[in-house]
Amino acid sequence: MREQQGERRRLAVVSGGGTGIGAAVARGLVEDGFDVLVVGRRGDVVDAAARRIADECGRAGAVRAVTADLTDPEQLAAVLDAVDGRTVDAVVNNAGGYLGGPTGTLDEVAAWWRANLDANVLTAVLLTEALRPALRRPGGRVILLSSIAAQRGGGGPYSAAKAALHGWAYDLAAQLGPEQITVNVVSPGYVAETEFFGDRMTPEGHAKRVAATLVGRAGTPDDIAAAVRYLVGPSAGYVTGQVLGVNGGSVFGR
Template sequence: MSGGGTGIGRAVAERFAAEGDEVFVLGRRAEPLERLAAAHPEGAVHPVAVDLTDTDQVIEAGKRLGDRTVDVLVNNAGGIVREEEPGLAGAFDTFRRTLERNLLSAMMLTEALWPAVRRPGGRVVNIGSIAGQRGGGDAYAAAKAGIMAFGYDLAARGGGDGITVNTVSPGYVQDTEFFNAEGRSARHDRLVAQTLVGRAGTPADIASAVHFLASDEASWITGQVLGVNGGALLGR
Protein backbone atom coordinates (compact mmCIF):
# COMPACT_ATOMS: atom_id res chain seq x y z
CA MET A 1 0.00 0.00 0.00
CA SER A 2 1.93 3.04 -1.19
CA GLY A 3 1.09 6.44 0.27
CA GLY A 4 -0.54 4.55 3.14
CA GLY A 5 -0.06 7.11 5.90
CA THR A 6 -2.62 9.70 4.87
CA GLY A 7 -5.85 10.28 2.96
CA ILE A 8 -7.01 7.62 0.52
CA GLY A 9 -4.07 5.32 1.23
CA ARG A 10 -4.70 5.33 4.94
CA ALA A 11 -8.39 4.50 4.39
CA VAL A 12 -7.44 1.60 2.12
CA ALA A 13 -4.89 0.33 4.65
CA GLU A 14 -7.45 0.58 7.47
CA ARG A 15 -10.02 -1.27 5.38
CA PHE A 16 -7.68 -4.22 4.73
CA ALA A 17 -6.38 -4.25 8.31
CA ALA A 18 -9.98 -4.31 9.61
CA GLU A 19 -10.51 -7.51 7.62
CA GLY A 20 -7.52 -9.12 9.33
CA ASP A 21 -5.01 -8.61 6.51
CA GLU A 22 -1.37 -7.80 7.22
CA VAL A 23 -0.66 -4.45 5.59
CA PHE A 24 2.65 -2.78 4.65
CA VAL A 25 2.27 0.98 4.36
CA LEU A 26 4.85 2.94 2.34
CA GLY A 27 5.54 6.67 2.31
CA ARG A 28 8.36 9.16 2.73
CA ARG A 29 7.42 10.35 6.23
CA ALA A 30 7.80 7.73 8.94
CA GLU A 31 5.55 9.56 11.41
CA PRO A 32 2.10 9.07 9.80
CA LEU A 33 2.97 5.47 8.97
CA GLU A 34 4.05 4.74 12.54
CA ARG A 35 0.95 6.46 13.92
CA LEU A 36 -1.23 4.21 11.77
CA ALA A 37 0.69 1.11 12.87
CA ALA A 38 0.35 2.12 16.53
CA ALA A 39 -3.44 2.37 16.14
CA HIS A 40 -3.63 -1.31 15.16
CA PRO A 41 -2.76 -4.55 16.93
CA GLU A 42 0.94 -5.48 16.95
CA GLY A 43 2.05 -6.80 13.54
CA ALA A 44 -1.12 -5.80 11.64
CA VAL A 45 0.31 -2.68 9.97
CA HIS A 46 4.02 -2.40 9.07
CA PRO A 47 5.48 1.05 8.32
CA VAL A 48 8.08 1.28 5.53
CA ALA A 49 9.58 4.75 5.10
CA VAL A 50 10.68 5.07 1.48
CA ASP A 51 10.82 7.70 -1.23
CA LEU A 52 9.34 5.84 -4.19
CA THR A 53 11.00 8.19 -6.67
CA ASP A 54 14.46 7.08 -5.48
CA THR A 55 15.61 3.99 -7.36
CA ASP A 56 17.94 2.70 -4.62
CA GLN A 57 15.28 3.11 -1.96
CA VAL A 58 12.71 1.25 -4.07
CA ILE A 59 15.15 -1.62 -4.63
CA GLU A 60 15.82 -1.81 -0.87
CA ALA A 61 12.08 -1.71 -0.05
CA GLY A 62 11.48 -4.40 -2.66
CA LYS A 63 14.08 -6.63 -0.99
CA ARG A 64 12.45 -6.06 2.40
CA LEU A 65 8.97 -6.94 1.13
CA GLY A 66 9.83 -9.33 -1.66
CA ASP A 67 10.49 -12.38 0.52
CA ARG A 68 6.75 -12.47 1.24
CA THR A 69 3.89 -13.17 -1.09
CA VAL A 70 2.10 -9.98 -2.05
CA ASP A 71 -1.64 -10.66 -2.31
CA VAL A 72 -2.58 -7.09 -3.18
CA LEU A 73 -0.40 -4.21 -4.34
CA VAL A 74 -2.05 -0.78 -4.24
CA ASN A 75 -0.10 1.94 -6.06
CA ASN A 76 -1.61 5.03 -4.46
CA ALA A 77 1.31 7.38 -3.72
CA GLY A 78 1.12 10.59 -5.69
CA GLY A 79 0.01 14.18 -5.72
CA ILE A 80 0.58 17.62 -7.14
CA VAL A 81 4.16 18.92 -7.36
CA ARG A 82 4.65 22.66 -6.79
CA GLU A 83 6.94 24.60 -9.14
CA GLU A 84 10.08 25.64 -7.27
CA GLU A 85 11.75 28.03 -9.72
CA PRO A 86 10.54 30.28 -12.55
CA GLY A 87 11.23 29.84 -16.23
CA LEU A 88 11.75 26.85 -18.45
CA ALA A 89 14.15 25.10 -16.09
CA GLY A 90 11.52 25.29 -13.36
CA ALA A 91 8.80 23.99 -15.67
CA PHE A 92 10.95 21.07 -16.81
CA ASP A 93 11.81 20.22 -13.21
CA THR A 94 8.11 20.25 -12.28
CA PHE A 95 7.24 17.97 -15.21
CA ARG A 96 9.96 15.53 -14.23
CA ARG A 97 9.11 15.42 -10.53
CA THR A 98 5.39 15.08 -11.28
CA LEU A 99 5.97 12.08 -13.54
CA GLU A 100 8.33 10.57 -10.99
CA ARG A 101 5.88 10.99 -8.12
CA ASN A 102 2.75 9.83 -9.90
CA LEU A 103 3.87 7.35 -12.55
CA LEU A 104 7.46 6.19 -12.19
CA SER A 105 6.98 5.50 -8.47
CA ALA A 106 4.18 3.02 -9.27
CA MET A 107 6.08 1.43 -12.16
CA MET A 108 9.25 0.94 -10.12
CA LEU A 109 7.50 -0.43 -7.03
CA THR A 110 5.46 -2.80 -9.17
CA GLU A 111 8.55 -4.05 -10.99
CA ALA A 112 10.38 -4.58 -7.70
CA LEU A 113 7.50 -6.58 -6.21
CA TRP A 114 6.24 -8.33 -9.35
CA PRO A 115 7.99 -11.67 -8.71
CA ALA A 116 6.39 -11.74 -5.23
CA VAL A 117 2.81 -11.11 -6.39
CA ARG A 118 0.59 -14.14 -5.70
CA ARG A 119 0.15 -16.49 -8.67
CA PRO A 120 -2.68 -17.12 -9.27
CA GLY A 121 -4.94 -14.64 -7.49
CA GLY A 122 -2.66 -11.61 -7.04
CA ARG A 123 -4.15 -8.16 -7.42
CA VAL A 124 -2.68 -4.83 -8.47
CA VAL A 125 -4.84 -1.74 -8.05
CA ASN A 126 -3.47 1.58 -9.27
CA ILE A 127 -4.90 4.91 -8.19
CA GLY A 128 -5.36 7.19 -11.19
CA SER A 129 -7.39 10.38 -11.31
CA ILE A 130 -10.28 11.97 -13.13
CA ALA A 131 -7.58 14.38 -14.37
CA GLY A 132 -6.04 11.53 -16.35
CA GLN A 133 -9.33 11.13 -18.22
CA ARG A 134 -10.38 14.73 -18.81
CA GLY A 135 -7.18 16.77 -18.16
CA GLY A 136 -6.30 19.03 -15.27
CA GLY A 137 -2.90 19.73 -13.80
CA ASP A 138 -0.80 19.42 -16.98
CA ALA A 139 1.98 16.96 -16.13
CA TYR A 140 -0.20 15.53 -13.35
CA ALA A 141 -2.92 14.66 -15.87
CA ALA A 142 -0.33 13.16 -18.21
CA ALA A 143 1.09 11.03 -15.38
CA LYS A 144 -2.36 9.81 -14.37
CA ALA A 145 -3.23 8.98 -17.99
CA GLY A 146 0.04 7.11 -18.07
CA ILE A 147 -0.82 5.02 -15.05
CA MET A 148 -3.97 3.81 -16.80
CA ALA A 149 -1.96 2.73 -19.86
CA PHE A 150 0.62 1.10 -17.59
CA GLY A 151 -2.25 -0.84 -16.04
CA TYR A 152 -3.39 -2.15 -19.44
CA ASP A 153 0.03 -3.61 -20.24
CA LEU A 154 0.49 -4.96 -16.74
CA ALA A 155 -2.90 -6.67 -16.95
CA ALA A 156 -1.78 -8.38 -20.16
CA ARG A 157 1.49 -9.39 -18.53
CA GLY A 158 -0.21 -10.83 -15.45
CA GLY A 159 -3.28 -12.41 -17.00
CA GLY A 160 -1.66 -15.76 -17.75
CA ASP A 161 -0.51 -15.99 -14.14
CA GLY A 162 -3.96 -15.21 -12.77
CA ILE A 163 -3.02 -11.71 -11.62
CA THR A 164 -5.53 -8.92 -12.22
CA VAL A 165 -4.60 -5.25 -12.66
CA ASN A 166 -7.07 -2.38 -12.53
CA THR A 167 -7.07 1.37 -12.02
CA VAL A 168 -9.43 3.25 -9.71
CA SER A 169 -9.87 6.80 -10.96
CA PRO A 170 -11.13 9.09 -8.18
CA GLY A 171 -12.87 12.41 -8.65
CA TYR A 172 -12.68 15.08 -5.96
CA VAL A 173 -11.97 13.45 -2.58
CA GLN A 174 -11.84 15.56 0.55
CA ASP A 175 -10.18 14.76 3.91
CA THR A 176 -6.79 14.04 2.36
CA GLU A 177 -3.54 16.03 2.21
CA PHE A 178 -3.85 16.33 -1.57
CA PHE A 179 -4.99 19.98 -1.57
CA ASN A 180 -3.87 21.19 1.86
CA ALA A 181 -3.76 20.27 5.55
CA GLU A 182 -7.46 21.13 5.90
CA GLY A 183 -8.34 18.43 3.35
CA ARG A 184 -10.55 20.63 1.15
CA SER A 185 -9.95 22.16 -2.25
CA ALA A 186 -10.24 25.93 -2.62
CA ARG A 187 -12.68 24.99 -5.43
CA HIS A 188 -14.71 22.74 -3.11
CA ASP A 189 -18.18 24.06 -4.00
CA ARG A 190 -17.51 24.00 -7.75
CA LEU A 191 -16.11 20.47 -7.62
CA VAL A 192 -19.09 19.24 -5.57
CA ALA A 193 -21.47 20.90 -8.05
CA GLN A 194 -19.87 18.85 -10.86
CA THR A 195 -21.02 15.62 -9.21
CA LEU A 196 -24.47 14.15 -9.77
CA VAL A 197 -24.84 13.13 -6.13
CA GLY A 198 -23.99 16.53 -4.67
CA ARG A 199 -21.08 15.69 -2.41
CA ALA A 200 -17.34 15.29 -2.38
CA GLY A 201 -15.89 11.80 -2.20
CA THR A 202 -14.36 10.45 0.98
CA PRO A 203 -11.28 8.26 1.33
CA ALA A 204 -13.65 5.46 2.40
CA ASP A 205 -15.49 5.72 -0.96
CA ILE A 206 -12.22 4.98 -2.75
CA ALA A 207 -11.22 2.28 -0.26
CA SER A 208 -14.48 0.42 -0.99
CA ALA A 209 -13.73 0.34 -4.72
CA VAL A 210 -10.15 -0.80 -4.14
CA HIS A 211 -11.30 -3.49 -1.73
CA PHE A 212 -13.82 -4.82 -4.24
CA LEU A 213 -11.25 -5.00 -7.05
CA ALA A 214 -8.93 -6.86 -4.69
CA SER A 215 -11.60 -9.39 -3.75
CA ASP A 216 -12.30 -12.86 -5.17
CA GLU A 217 -15.57 -11.48 -6.56
CA ALA A 218 -13.57 -9.32 -8.99
CA SER A 219 -11.46 -12.12 -10.43
CA TRP A 220 -12.86 -11.61 -13.97
CA ILE A 221 -12.24 -7.86 -13.96
CA THR A 222 -8.84 -6.86 -15.29
CA GLY A 223 -7.36 -4.14 -17.45
CA GLN A 224 -10.16 -1.75 -16.47
CA VAL A 225 -10.50 1.80 -15.20
CA LEU A 226 -13.19 2.33 -12.59
CA GLY A 227 -14.29 5.94 -12.19
CA VAL A 228 -15.28 6.72 -8.59
CA ASN A 229 -16.34 10.33 -8.92
CA GLY A 230 -19.94 10.89 -7.85
CA GLY A 231 -20.93 11.20 -11.50
CA ALA A 232 -18.59 14.10 -12.24
CA LEU A 233 -17.44 12.24 -15.38
CA LEU A 234 -19.86 9.88 -17.08
CA GLY A 235 -19.24 6.51 -18.62
CA ARG A 236 -15.48 6.15 -18.43
Protein backbone atom coordinates in the same frame (compact mmCIF):
# COMPACT_ATOMS: atom_id res chain seq x y z
CA MET B 1 7.15 -11.70 8.65
CA ARG B 2 8.48 -14.61 6.61
CA GLU B 3 5.64 -16.76 5.29
CA GLN B 4 5.45 -20.11 7.01
CA GLN B 5 4.59 -23.34 5.25
CA GLY B 6 0.81 -23.77 5.22
CA GLU B 7 0.22 -20.17 6.28
CA ARG B 8 -2.37 -18.31 4.24
CA ARG B 9 -2.43 -14.82 5.70
CA ARG B 10 -2.66 -12.39 2.84
CA LEU B 11 -0.14 -9.56 2.49
CA ALA B 12 -0.80 -6.17 0.87
CA VAL B 13 1.64 -3.35 0.23
CA VAL B 14 0.11 0.15 0.14
CA SER B 15 2.21 3.11 -0.96
CA GLY B 16 1.35 6.59 0.21
CA GLY B 17 -0.40 4.84 3.07
CA GLY B 18 0.19 7.33 5.85
CA THR B 19 -2.73 9.69 5.26
CA GLY B 20 -5.97 10.20 3.37
CA ILE B 21 -6.91 7.61 0.76
CA GLY B 22 -3.85 5.45 1.38
CA ALA B 23 -4.52 5.19 5.11
CA ALA B 24 -8.19 4.39 4.45
CA VAL B 25 -7.17 1.66 2.01
CA ALA B 26 -4.69 0.21 4.50
CA ARG B 27 -7.28 0.16 7.26
CA GLY B 28 -9.89 -1.44 5.00
CA LEU B 29 -7.51 -4.20 3.97
CA VAL B 30 -6.59 -4.87 7.60
CA GLU B 31 -10.30 -5.16 8.35
CA ASP B 32 -10.52 -7.66 5.49
CA GLY B 33 -7.86 -9.83 7.09
CA PHE B 34 -4.73 -8.69 5.28
CA ASP B 35 -1.39 -7.97 6.83
CA VAL B 36 -0.37 -4.59 5.41
CA LEU B 37 2.91 -2.81 4.78
CA VAL B 38 2.31 0.94 4.79
CA VAL B 39 4.97 2.65 2.69
CA GLY B 40 5.75 6.37 2.62
CA ARG B 41 8.52 8.97 2.52
CA ARG B 42 7.73 10.48 5.95
CA GLY B 43 8.72 8.00 8.59
CA ASP B 44 6.86 9.68 11.44
CA VAL B 45 3.64 9.77 9.41
CA VAL B 46 3.68 6.13 8.31
CA ASP B 47 4.75 4.98 11.77
CA ALA B 48 1.81 6.81 13.36
CA ALA B 49 -0.60 5.48 10.74
CA ALA B 50 0.53 1.89 11.24
CA ARG B 51 0.11 2.12 15.01
CA ARG B 52 -3.30 3.79 14.72
CA ILE B 53 -4.69 1.29 12.22
CA ALA B 54 -3.46 -1.70 14.20
CA ASP B 55 -4.97 -0.29 17.40
CA GLU B 56 -8.29 0.64 15.81
CA CYS B 57 -8.64 -2.77 14.13
CA GLY B 58 -7.45 -4.72 17.15
CA ARG B 59 -4.78 -6.51 15.11
CA ALA B 60 -1.44 -5.85 16.75
CA GLY B 61 1.39 -6.75 14.42
CA ALA B 62 -0.79 -6.78 11.29
CA VAL B 63 0.45 -3.38 10.09
CA ARG B 64 4.06 -2.35 9.57
CA ALA B 65 5.48 0.95 8.42
CA VAL B 66 8.20 1.17 5.79
CA THR B 67 9.97 4.46 5.15
CA ALA B 68 11.08 4.75 1.53
CA ASP B 69 11.15 7.31 -1.27
CA LEU B 70 9.83 5.19 -4.12
CA THR B 71 11.35 7.46 -6.78
CA ASP B 72 14.77 6.16 -5.68
CA PRO B 73 15.42 2.58 -6.89
CA GLU B 74 17.88 1.94 -4.07
CA GLN B 75 15.22 2.61 -1.43
CA LEU B 76 13.03 -0.21 -2.75
CA ALA B 77 15.34 -2.50 -0.80
CA ALA B 78 13.57 -1.38 2.39
CA VAL B 79 10.25 -2.64 1.01
CA LEU B 80 11.73 -5.98 -0.04
CA ASP B 81 13.33 -6.37 3.38
CA ALA B 82 9.95 -5.81 5.03
CA VAL B 83 8.25 -8.32 2.72
CA ASP B 84 10.87 -10.79 3.97
CA GLY B 85 10.23 -13.52 1.45
CA ARG B 86 6.46 -13.60 1.78
CA THR B 87 4.08 -13.86 -1.14
CA VAL B 88 2.43 -10.52 -1.93
CA ASP B 89 -1.29 -10.72 -2.62
CA ALA B 90 -1.90 -7.07 -3.49
CA VAL B 91 0.11 -3.99 -4.43
CA VAL B 92 -1.81 -0.72 -4.10
CA ASN B 93 0.05 2.15 -5.75
CA ASN B 94 -1.34 5.26 -4.09
CA ALA B 95 1.82 7.39 -3.74
CA GLY B 96 1.80 10.66 -5.63
CA GLY B 97 0.07 14.00 -5.79
CA TYR B 98 0.12 17.35 -7.54
CA LEU B 99 3.49 19.04 -7.29
CA GLY B 100 3.67 22.72 -8.12
CA GLY B 101 6.71 24.84 -8.85
CA PRO B 102 8.07 27.75 -10.85
CA THR B 103 7.68 27.51 -14.63
CA GLY B 104 9.31 30.71 -15.86
CA THR B 105 12.09 28.98 -17.80
CA LEU B 106 12.30 25.80 -19.84
CA ASP B 107 14.55 24.30 -17.18
CA GLU B 108 11.87 25.00 -14.58
CA VAL B 109 9.16 23.53 -16.80
CA ALA B 110 11.26 20.39 -17.27
CA ALA B 111 11.84 20.08 -13.53
CA TRP B 112 8.11 20.54 -12.83
CA TRP B 113 7.10 17.83 -15.29
CA ARG B 114 9.79 15.43 -14.14
CA ALA B 115 8.78 15.87 -10.51
CA ASN B 116 5.13 15.04 -11.26
CA LEU B 117 6.00 12.09 -13.49
CA ASP B 118 8.40 10.72 -10.89
CA ALA B 119 5.93 11.13 -8.03
CA ASN B 120 2.92 9.64 -9.80
CA VAL B 121 4.29 7.22 -12.40
CA LEU B 122 7.80 6.18 -11.44
CA THR B 123 6.77 5.37 -7.86
CA ALA B 124 4.13 2.94 -9.15
CA VAL B 125 6.42 1.40 -11.76
CA LEU B 126 9.33 0.82 -9.39
CA LEU B 127 7.23 -0.58 -6.55
CA THR B 128 5.29 -2.90 -8.83
CA GLU B 129 8.38 -4.11 -10.66
CA ALA B 130 10.23 -4.69 -7.38
CA LEU B 131 7.36 -6.80 -6.05
CA ARG B 132 6.40 -8.45 -9.33
CA PRO B 133 8.34 -11.69 -8.66
CA ALA B 134 6.64 -12.00 -5.26
CA LEU B 135 3.05 -11.55 -6.50
CA ARG B 136 0.75 -14.46 -5.78
CA ARG B 137 0.25 -16.73 -8.78
CA PRO B 138 -2.61 -17.20 -9.37
CA GLY B 139 -4.63 -14.49 -7.67
CA GLY B 140 -2.34 -11.49 -7.24
CA ARG B 141 -3.73 -7.97 -7.57
CA VAL B 142 -2.14 -4.72 -8.73
CA ILE B 143 -4.08 -1.47 -8.21
CA LEU B 144 -3.07 1.95 -9.52
CA LEU B 145 -4.62 5.12 -8.09
CA SER B 146 -5.26 7.64 -10.85
CA SER B 147 -7.45 10.75 -10.87
CA ILE B 148 -10.38 12.34 -12.61
CA ALA B 149 -7.78 14.78 -13.95
CA ALA B 150 -6.52 12.02 -16.26
CA GLN B 151 -9.90 12.08 -18.04
CA ARG B 152 -10.79 15.76 -18.06
CA GLY B 153 -7.45 17.55 -17.67
CA GLY B 154 -6.90 20.59 -15.51
CA GLY B 155 -3.72 19.49 -13.77
CA GLY B 156 -1.02 19.96 -16.38
CA PRO B 157 1.76 17.42 -15.75
CA TYR B 158 -0.28 15.82 -12.96
CA SER B 159 -3.10 15.06 -15.42
CA ALA B 160 -0.61 13.67 -17.92
CA ALA B 161 1.08 11.52 -15.29
CA LYS B 162 -2.18 10.01 -14.09
CA ALA B 163 -3.26 9.34 -17.68
CA ALA B 164 0.05 7.54 -18.23
CA LEU B 165 -0.93 5.07 -15.53
CA HIS B 166 -3.92 4.00 -17.62
CA GLY B 167 -1.81 3.01 -20.61
CA TRP B 168 0.71 1.23 -18.42
CA ALA B 169 -2.08 -0.63 -16.61
CA TYR B 170 -3.34 -2.00 -19.93
CA ASP B 171 0.14 -3.28 -20.82
CA LEU B 172 0.66 -4.77 -17.37
CA ALA B 173 -2.76 -6.44 -17.39
CA ALA B 174 -1.91 -8.10 -20.71
CA GLN B 175 1.46 -9.28 -19.39
CA LEU B 176 0.20 -10.65 -16.07
CA GLY B 177 -3.20 -11.94 -17.17
CA PRO B 178 -1.90 -15.37 -18.21
CA GLU B 179 -0.64 -15.79 -14.65
CA GLN B 180 -4.12 -14.84 -13.35
CA ILE B 181 -2.87 -11.62 -11.81
CA THR B 182 -5.26 -8.72 -12.33
CA VAL B 183 -4.32 -5.07 -12.87
CA ASN B 184 -6.85 -2.27 -12.48
CA VAL B 185 -7.01 1.49 -12.00
CA VAL B 186 -9.17 3.36 -9.50
CA SER B 187 -9.77 6.95 -10.61
CA PRO B 188 -11.14 9.18 -7.82
CA GLY B 189 -12.98 12.42 -8.30
CA TYR B 190 -13.02 15.17 -5.69
CA VAL B 191 -12.24 13.68 -2.29
CA ALA B 192 -12.27 15.83 0.82
CA GLU B 193 -10.38 14.94 4.01
CA THR B 194 -7.00 14.47 2.33
CA GLU B 195 -3.77 16.45 2.06
CA PHE B 196 -4.07 16.75 -1.72
CA PHE B 197 -5.09 20.40 -1.90
CA GLY B 198 -3.14 21.52 1.16
CA ASP B 199 -4.15 25.11 1.89
CA ARG B 200 -5.25 25.72 -1.71
CA MET B 201 -8.88 24.66 -1.23
CA THR B 202 -11.38 27.46 -0.59
CA PRO B 203 -15.05 27.16 0.43
CA GLU B 204 -15.95 28.30 -3.08
CA GLY B 205 -13.72 25.65 -4.64
CA HIS B 206 -15.23 22.96 -2.45
CA ALA B 207 -18.78 24.04 -3.33
CA LYS B 208 -17.96 24.10 -7.05
CA ARG B 209 -16.58 20.58 -6.99
CA VAL B 210 -19.53 19.24 -5.00
CA ALA B 211 -21.94 20.92 -7.41
CA ALA B 212 -20.23 19.11 -10.32
CA THR B 213 -21.24 15.72 -8.93
CA LEU B 214 -24.60 14.05 -9.48
CA VAL B 215 -24.89 12.94 -5.87
CA GLY B 216 -24.34 16.34 -4.25
CA ARG B 217 -21.43 15.54 -1.98
CA ALA B 218 -17.68 15.25 -1.88
CA GLY B 219 -16.08 11.85 -1.88
CA THR B 220 -14.41 10.43 1.21
CA PRO B 221 -11.27 8.32 1.52
CA ASP B 222 -13.50 5.41 2.53
CA ASP B 223 -15.37 5.69 -0.80
CA ILE B 224 -12.12 5.08 -2.65
CA ALA B 225 -11.00 2.40 -0.23
CA ALA B 226 -14.24 0.49 -0.85
CA ALA B 227 -13.45 0.33 -4.58
CA VAL B 228 -9.93 -0.91 -3.88
CA ARG B 229 -11.24 -3.52 -1.45
CA TYR B 230 -13.58 -4.85 -4.13
CA LEU B 231 -10.85 -5.07 -6.77
CA VAL B 232 -8.45 -6.72 -4.34
CA GLY B 233 -11.05 -9.23 -3.16
CA PRO B 234 -12.08 -12.61 -4.56
CA SER B 235 -15.20 -11.25 -6.27
CA ALA B 236 -13.10 -9.28 -8.76
CA GLY B 237 -11.07 -12.13 -10.17
CA TYR B 238 -12.61 -11.61 -13.64
CA VAL B 239 -11.97 -7.85 -13.66
CA THR B 240 -8.72 -6.66 -15.18
CA GLY B 241 -7.45 -3.88 -17.42
CA GLN B 242 -10.23 -1.56 -16.23
CA VAL B 243 -10.42 2.04 -15.02
CA LEU B 244 -13.02 2.35 -12.25
CA GLY B 245 -14.19 5.93 -11.81
CA VAL B 246 -15.28 6.83 -8.30
CA ASN B 247 -16.32 10.45 -8.77
CA GLY B 248 -19.98 10.94 -7.86
CA GLY B 249 -20.91 11.16 -11.53
CA SER B 250 -18.86 14.27 -12.24
CA VAL B 251 -17.29 12.47 -15.21
CA PHE B 252 -19.06 9.62 -16.96
CA GLY B 253 -17.25 6.40 -17.77
CA ARG B 254 -15.58 6.16 -21.14
